[in-house]
Amino acid sequence: MKTCFVRLTALLALGLSPALAATLVGYAELPADTFAAGPASGAYNGQGVRGAARFPSQPVQGFSGVQAAKDGSYVFLSDNGYGAKANSADFLLRMYRLNLTAKNGPTGKGEVKVGNFIQLRDPDRKVPWLIVNGASADRLLTGADFDVEGFVVAPDGTLWVGDEFGPYLLHFSADGKLLDAPIATPNLVGLPTLKGQAPIVVGHRGSSGTRPEHTLESYRMAIEGGADFVEPDLVVTKDGVLVARHEPVMASVDKDGKVLEATTDVATRPEFKDRLTTKKLDGVDVRGYFVEDFTLAELKTLRAVERLPALRGKNYDGKFEVPTLAEVIALVKDVEAKTGRKVGIYPETKHPTYFRQMGVNTSQLLIDTLKKEGFTNPDRVFIQSFETANLKDLKASIMPKAGVSLPLVQLVSSPDEAPYDWTAQGDTRKYGALTTDAALKDIAAYASGVGAYKRWIITDQGETTDFVARAHAAGLMVHPWTFRNEATYLLPAYANDPEAEMRQALRAGVDGFFTDFPATGANVVRAYTAPEVRSPQNPAFATGTSSSAANLGGSGGFEGVALSPSGKTLYALLEKTVTGDVAGQLRLHAFDLASRTWTLAGRYTLEDAGNAIGDLTPVNATEYLVLERDNGSGDTAKFKRVYKVSTSEKNADGTLKKTLVVDLMNVKDPQGLAPSTRSGTFTFPYVTIENVLVLDANTILVANDNNYPGTGGRGADVKDHTEFLWLKLDAPLNLAEGVGRK
Structure with missing residues (x-):
């Protein structure tokens, strides 16, 4: 009894619920080596040098954003490619339609079927800088052009995508055609100077x-x-x-003539040795050479x-x-x-x-x-x-x-x-x-x-x-x-x-x-x-059109994107801290889709400044789920969690109030649905977990980005699959109308 009390007290001190473990009620996985039609890829190394293609076509994974489709399927956004701008010039940016069947019992079978895809492209030349396929008619977008991390479907059916390289918001038609020039991120810093002026x-x-x-x-x-x-x-x-x-004193000396401090070489000039004197400077005796004893010509x-x-x-x-x-x-x-x-x-x-x-x-x-x-x-x-x-x-x-x-x-x-x-x-x-x-x-x-x-x-x-x-x-x-x-x-x-x-x-x-x-x-x-928030991958630096330095860490842009239940406001959460902000605080931006205006909705505080966020999804008009994770994989993974944040409730320091919803390193799996479950506990130790979606008041869907062809999550030499989790929460969410799978 004493042990339980101590554990409960410690959790309450951290502001956490004592019931941390959600329950795995569905499981499916997509094998790492899953490909879709398209040109061969993986030919570029980390320095952008092209060699032989490693893969015969386009890998379907990894996934960095998810939305539910009306037909019961799910649409997943592919990440920027093979991990960096330099090595992803032949990775095509797409949204894949997946039909998911959850394994929900010991004898059931989880299944993932890959359907058609939406190819993101810029045939109308809305991107004003050079892109990889800029000379072609379709101008298919690649992972060297943008690092796409999250998306929403607006009420008019168009797609809004968050990018990390700019960071930008990208506006596409329902079939993937870029409709507007990339929308830059204003630097909504809000320093509390007297009149709001720059210091x-x-x-x-x-x-x-x-x-x-x-x-x-x-x-x-x-x-x-x-x-x-x-x-x-x-x-x-x-x-x-x-x-x-x-x-007034240009050189002060002690009683023995030693120079104590000097701003001119007067003490070394024999022609002025007779100017050495002692005066009361603001009531204190000072011995030295004084400016007022020299003409300008002498000085x-x-x-x-x-x-x-x-x-x-x-x-x-x-x-x-x-x-x-x-x-x-x-x-x-x-x-x-x-x-x-x-x-x-x-x-x-x-x-x-x-x-x-x-x-x-x-x-x-x-x-x-x-x-x-x-x-x-x-x-x-x-x-x-x-x-x-x-x-x-x-x-x-x-x-x-x-x-x-x-x-x-x-x-x-x-x-x-x-x-x-x-x-x-x-x-x-x-x-x-x-x-x-x-x-x-x-x-x-x-x-x-x-x-x-x-x-x-x-x-x-x-x-x-x-x-x-x-x-x-x-x-x-x-x-x-x-x-x-x-x-x-x-x-x-x-x-x-x-x-x-x-x-x-x-x-x-x-x-x-x-x-x-x-x-x-x-x-x-x-x-x-600086007028904009810019990562080092922002094209302004490659084109030489920026007069200021990057003020955001590499690929630290919009990792999480969510649409308010009203369909009027897009929320975009940066993955990294803007230079000058408190370490570990991330800006949450609000973008009004009608007026195209930005405001700062709040600041999300990471549990550790070295952590990162993976996704953002709505619960109701003021509450959103945030994926937060460390940078560990496999045995080094310690922190993978889902939090609920409130845009209407702030902490004493003005940051968004957050509540733990799921600890992904401590999920109950009493039915043994996942092959990696041990002793009834399932862990999700992938370095990047970038997909979360509310299905109903009691259930959320979570999936990892497998960083294809990355390894390490389930074994040092094992290629990471994409795993899909249906998680029953310990406490129901207060869902707004229109949120969740209907």
Whole structure:
């Protein structure tokens, strides 16, 4: 009794029913070597090189989708062929009519009779790219053209097929003629940015992870890498010119003269040794060489060096000058003139209180320079500061007097630090005081956004906070800093993958982020902002018409396709996770057949991110069955299941709620209907199980894709047959009218 209780408790903890095993009430199989009329096939190898045909005609299997026909037969869709695009150019895409007779008793006999087939073809040239049989009149479609995985029959009798290569939806007549050009899959990502806009990538000090920071070459690399904005931190020379340095001090040294950190080679220049001094920078004694003690002409004789040589090397030391703000603007204008690409600048006025104590208003200098250089488009400039008073002064006085209105960003550093303008006035508050709901509302009175230290967004335990949502509620954009590629800056949970951290921030809703590696950041953002979901097999890559990378794993497209009981909505479930989505979450698309419009119906969560789905079929208007399986076969197969998902019920994280219906590795077979049954238990250990259909409230039909001529399911050297299972469920389904075999 105790053992049963423990087992039941464990199952309930997993959200599973204790009655997992359905009952096998019918069984039939189709021998692997079953062929239909057609040309010889199997002549291509995995590199697409043609040799001798392995098979005299067309293999009927494997099957990747099933629907019930009105005459009592079943229509099965053949898969793309011999496993890949490269080796399937002579495998013809077809739908086969099968008459199934189930073995339903110990003395019965299961039988599968193959009838006629529907040949999928494109005689009207709807496919706009080259296909294998493009020169022929019939243009018969092959497994090198599309990877067809599921289909439905619309109320008008036409056929809708899901493809994995595009992924595409394909619309055919009842006799298999393509009626429309392949319908691409929109990238329905829905990032929760403030206004639904695409997030921006800010080149932090340029591309400072690959070139010395705050040099024209660093900014150029950032732009070439895809940065939307480049960030010049601004300090002032002795003769009043704004130049790009992260700090007023260009090289800090200890009491013995050892250089602690440097961004120029000033400490090696004997002609400037008399400039070494100690100053109070925001209340802290700093010994070194300060920009404000050099004229621009003197500064131009210096050369930039890598600030983090132990991490990033010294390959580019001594090659680049210290640029002025005007030179940074000139670079951005030059890029626009040559490429048409409009890149923005994101200047920070460094240590405004420190410079004010010297009689220099860096905010005024910034606005004066922007006006002089003709760079005051509010879509291309953000002004940021870690202090508050100068931003308020910009908003209330400096910009209005200059006739300029630019978005301001309040930088928010770590909880142990404070805005220095507060500290200078005796205010003991820290930056946390700027993160309350009331403070964010106050910031919104003078700024358009907050540039938050990233740990306000993602904790050092890797947990996403509500900071972005609260800032958005105040009407503020959020641009956190700083995202870096090096392992030393990444939490262990990211497993040395900097893109994982960026993706988490984007899913949190940030409106952009600062990164030392803007090429990496731009690559991550492109996955979210690409107009389409595309696998590597998408023809856009072969034809060179795509400007973005694939954002879906190979052949990871529409594995499951189902039609709502109303006949109005087609549901299409991807097999793999779109780049940028949470690992193991698959997008379920809804396609309105009348309006031809797409929406995101939800996200299905795999039990393990390494699993895959095999098929999708309706139960009622809001419930569907999903086949989920691991990639094991034979003895390595552990997980083959049918789940019920609800499009109307969501989990706390917004994913579709799912309920286990059948464990295909634990099916009761008390009559011994299947030859592989042992001790009354039947298992279905094929690597791909891609066919499920509701027959009635208590019975479903399941069949495998045998990946012809694959082996391993029933023995290492045994060719896999196609097995058909009639399964009686432990609990009836709530069927809608019109669902199931009548």
